[in-house]
Amino acid sequence: MRSTHLFNHDWFFIPQKVTGDTPDSAFERVILPHTNKVMPHRNFDDKAYQFISTYRKHFTLPEPLNGRRLMLDFDGAMLATTVTINGHPFDEHKGGYVPFSLDITDYVHEAGDNLIEVHLDSTERPDIPPFGFVVDYLAFGGIYRDVFLRYVEPCYIENVRVSTHDVTSAHAYAQADVWVKNTTDDAQKVYISAEFEGDWDTEFVTSTEVIVPANSTLQTTLTLPKGTFELWSLDNPILYTCVVDLGLEAPNQPMTLIDQMKVKFGFREAQFRADGFYLNGEHIKLRGLNRHQTYPYIGAAASARLQQKDADILKYELGCNIVRTSHYPQSPYFLNRCDEIGLLVFEEIPGWQHIGDDAWKQVAKNDLRKMIERDWNHPCIVIWGVRINESWDDHDFYCDTNALARQLDPTRPTGGVRFWAESEFLEDVYTMNDFSNGIIEPTQSPWLVTEFNGHMYPTKSYDGEERKIEHAMRHAKIQNLAGANRKVSGAIGWCAFDYNTHVQFGAGDRVCYHGVMDMFRLPKYAAHFYASQISPAVLVVMKAATSWQPGDISEGLLNSIWVFSNCEQVTAYVGDEKIGTFTPAWDEFPHLPHPPFKIDGLGVAVARPNGDLRLEGLIKGKIVITQRISTDALPKKLTLTPDDAQLHADGMDMTRVVIKIEDTYGNPLPFATYPVTFEVHGEADLYGENPLVLMGGQGAVFIRARQTSGAVKLVARADKFTAECEIVMR
Numbered sequence: 001m002r003s004t005h006l007f008n009h010d011w012f013f014i015p016q017k018v019t020g021d022t023p024d025s026a027f028e029r030v031i032l033p034h035t036n037k038v039m040p041h042r043n044f045d046d047k048a049y050q051f052i053s054t055y056r057k058h059f060t061l062p063e064p065l066n067g068r069r070l071m072l073d074f075d076g077a078m079l080a081t082t083v084t085i086n087g088h089p090f091d092e093h094k095g096g097y098v099p100f101s102l103d104i105t106d107y108v109h110e111a112g113d114n115l116i117e118v119h120l121d122s123t124e125r126p127d128i129p130p131f132g133f134v135v136d137y138l139a140f141g142g143i144y145r146d147v148f149l150r151y152v153e154p155c156y157i158e159n160v161r162v163s164t165h166d167v168t169s170a171h172a173y174a175q176a177d178v179w180v181k182n183t184t185d186d187a188q189k190v191y192i193s194a195e196f197e198g199d200w201d202t203e204f205v206t207s208t209e210v211i212v213p214a215n216s217t218l219q220t221t222l223t224l225p226k227g228t229f230e231l232w233s234l235d236n237p238i239l240y241t242c243v244v245d246l247g248l249e250a251p252n253q254p255m256t257l258i259d260q261m262k263v264k265f266g267f268r269e270a271q272f273r274a275d276g277f278y279l280n281g282e283h284i285k286l287r288g289l290n291r292h293q294t295y296p297y298i299g300a301a302a303s304a305r306l307q308q309k310d311a312d313i314l315k316y317e318l319g320c321n322i323v324r325t326s327h328y329p330q331s332p333y334f335l336n337r338c339d340e341i342g343l344l345v346f347e348e349i350p351g352w353q354h355i356g357d358d359a360w361k362q363v364a365k366n367d368l369r370k371m372i373e374r375d376w377n378h379p380c381i382v383i384w385g386v387r388i389n390e391s392w393d394d395h396d397f398y399c400d401t402n403a404l405a406r407q408l409d410p411t412r413p414t415g416g417v418r419f420w421a422e423s424e425f426l427e428d429v430y431t432m433n434d435f436s437n438g439i440i441e442p443t444q445s446p447w448l449v450t451e452f453n454g455h456m457y458p459t460k461s462y463d464g465e466e467r468k469i470e471h472a473m474r475h476a477k478i479q480n481l482a483g484a485n486r487k488v489s490g491a492i493g494w495c496a497f498d499y500n501t502h503v504q505f506g507a508g509d510r511v512c513y514h515g516v517m518d519m520f521r522l523p524k525y526a527a528h529f530y531a532s533q534i535s536p537a538v539l540v541v542m543k544a545a546t547s548w549q550p551g552d553i554s555e556g557l558l559n560s561i562w563v564f565s566n567c568e569q570v571t572a573y574v575g576d577e578k579i580g581t582f583t584p585a586w587d588e589f590p591h592l593p594h595p596p597f598k599i600d601g602l603g604v605a606v607a608r609p610n611g612d613l614r615l616e617g618l619i620k621g622k623i624v625i626t627q628r629i630s631t632d633a634l635p636k637k638l639t640l641t642p643d644d645a646q647l648h649a650d651g652m653d654m655t656r657v658v659i660k661i662e663d664t665y666g667n668p669l670p671f672a673t674y675p676v677t678f679e680v681h682g683e684a685d686l687y688g689e690n691p692l693v694l695m696g697g698q699g700a701v702f703i704r705a706r707q708t709s710g711a712v713k714l715v716a717r718a719d720k721f722t723a724e725c726e727i728v729m730r
């Protein structure tokens with residue numbers, strides 16, 4: 001039978017290329033996911049992590065082979081990986097964003113020690129996408145995703161693809177395509193069955209028998225019985241599990257089960273039509289943001305928990321219904337979470353504006369194949385990006401990528417992101433980066449806006465208030481225009497989070513300040529706009545886009561402010577004086593679910609001692625939320641808030657801890673740029689600058705568990721303030 005072992009522990013690492021005679025004592029002990037260099041969150045040399053490093057791992061087989069094959073699976077290592085097992089070198093794997101597997105059976109010792117040695121080239125090699133020209137993001141180095149050791153029988157299930165059909169009818173059904181690989185020199189007669197896990201009135205099971213020729217892979221299609229199933233939707237993302245069994249039949253012997261694979265999938269129909277996007281027959285206006293997979297300090301080596309958190313932030317804090325994994329396949333943990341919570345995904349191949357030579361294109365096509373073969377069962381994914389982001393037309397190359405995607409997955413449309421409206425339309429959906437600060441009239445159909453804003457209006461969390469407001473209002477304006485035009489399936493803004501980048505982009509400090517949140521995933525005003533589009537039945541939102549200091553804005557008069565809210569009305573007070581009750585700005589934003597509120601007539605020219613701003617959000621005449629902002633903008637409190645109270649004591653788990661300097665009412669103070677120092681008491685590691693200078697009155701560090709259980713206390717100090725929090729490792 002198949003058996004899989006997580007292989008993340010007990011690696012040795014050295015940030016240089018060394019060979020076997022370098023003693024282990026020269027290495028550092030590490031646990032994956034691993035970044036080859038922990039960085040400050042900005043102001044660093046982006047060459048600092050670009051080197052060849054060596055990873056080494058000694059191991060004995062965790063269980064006997066018993067005639068099975070042994071595979072070493074890498075989920076992702078940046079950027080080119082050469083693995084040697086007990087002195088046997090494998091071909092270099094090129095590409096940092098897709099998984100690869102090595103059959104190491106013939107090179108391992110069944111008894112005694114084995115040695116894996118990995119040379120990982122994390123330089124920006126021009127022969128590997130996305131490199132060869134300039135790129136507006138960083139590909140931090142390291143074996144930054146999981147590694148597994150997997151035992152399989154000589155004849156085994158290589159992959160399973162589950163597709164669903166006629167889902168909105170009473171005759172919905174699933175089809176399981178199963179690839180069986182026979183590595184033996186004899187043909188094998190096998191029994192394959194597919195079944196839905198769970199208790200059913202009807203038996204959702206089907207089976208077949210096939211002969212798999214020697215040394216080959218056979219694809220078989222199993223069609224499961226028809227029925228009525230709960231649909232996977234944004235509000236109710238129901239997942240099913242299909243269990244595929246593989247049995248071996250030998251003459252005069254009972255059948256023996258030799259392999260089993262379980263895949264999660266959902267019944268759903270996603271279509272881009274001329275008049276917009278439809279999920280299960282229902283028109284949905286897509287509203288989303290682009291996500292890069294990088295984080296401060298740890299590069300791309302984020303734990304499962306952090307990956308899941310990003311999906312949660314996009315759905316529950318930013319109210320997105322779609323995310324684009326710009327510009328590459330992202331973590332399986334992120335995508336699994338998108339399945340679980342009902343967040344649609346546009347996934348695309350690695351690349352940025354540049355197409356290389358034939359060998360480079362070959363790597364890109366391999367990336368495409370691996371991305372689709374890895375991810376075709378995710379109901380969250382509704383479109384494959386088969387072009388290099390914003391590259392010029394290349395007829396032959398893109399005919400190939402489209403054909404490959406359609407052959408691998410006939411159920412999903414292709415898209416290919418470009419930045420001009422006249423490029424050759426070889427895909428199923430015209431996916432367009434529209435930086436017009438409006439919505440250009442579609443010239444093709446279906447049409448989806450895959451980026452807007454971004455470099456047109458970079459904005460820092462500590463920029464002046466007027467800039468932060470304009471940034472937020474641009475997002476509001478474009479989402480409103482996208483809402484107005486049925487030919488536009490929706491708009492995915494650039495971007496969710498600030499990200500590290502090369503010197504050619506960004507503010508010079510190696511940061512692109514294009515996020516609606518900062519790099520720590522903490523909100524700018526634009527994030528409040530997105531949050532306010534959430535249904536109030538899910539979350540009531542009301543945030544004013546002001547820090548309530550007239551002296552900090554041009555002409556020193558705070559007469560009107562914008563408030564982002566999904567309430568029906570907002571009542572505003574200055575001190576005890578009621579200014580009025582306001583309704584959403586439907587006239588300006590008729591196509592948003594929840595237009596911002598313009599609160600007028602405040603007439604505040606100087607910060608008054610008793611002039612706190614008080615807002616009350618009302619639904620059906622009842623106050624459901626309030627916000628106060630103090631005129632006395634002095635720091636009153638330092639807060640330290642971990643996202644999680646408990647972590648697994650497995651050496652891998654991580655959580656974010658948010659630090660804020662707040663006014664009396666808990667609002668961050670944008671200019672409280674204090675340095676904060678940290679102390680960790682207990683068995684955990686801090687990833688973050690120490691001291692960390694707050695930006696926009698806020699920041700974050702990460703706590704990583706060690707392999708020891710117990711409570712860990714984090715203490716933070718800034719000026720006269722101290723804050724602490726506890727995280728339990730178990």
Ligand code: GAL
Nearest residue numbers: 136389390453454455456494
């Ligand atoms: C686009 C590009 C993105 C990002 C963005 C900034 O052209 O696709 O990766 O650089 O510009 O606005």
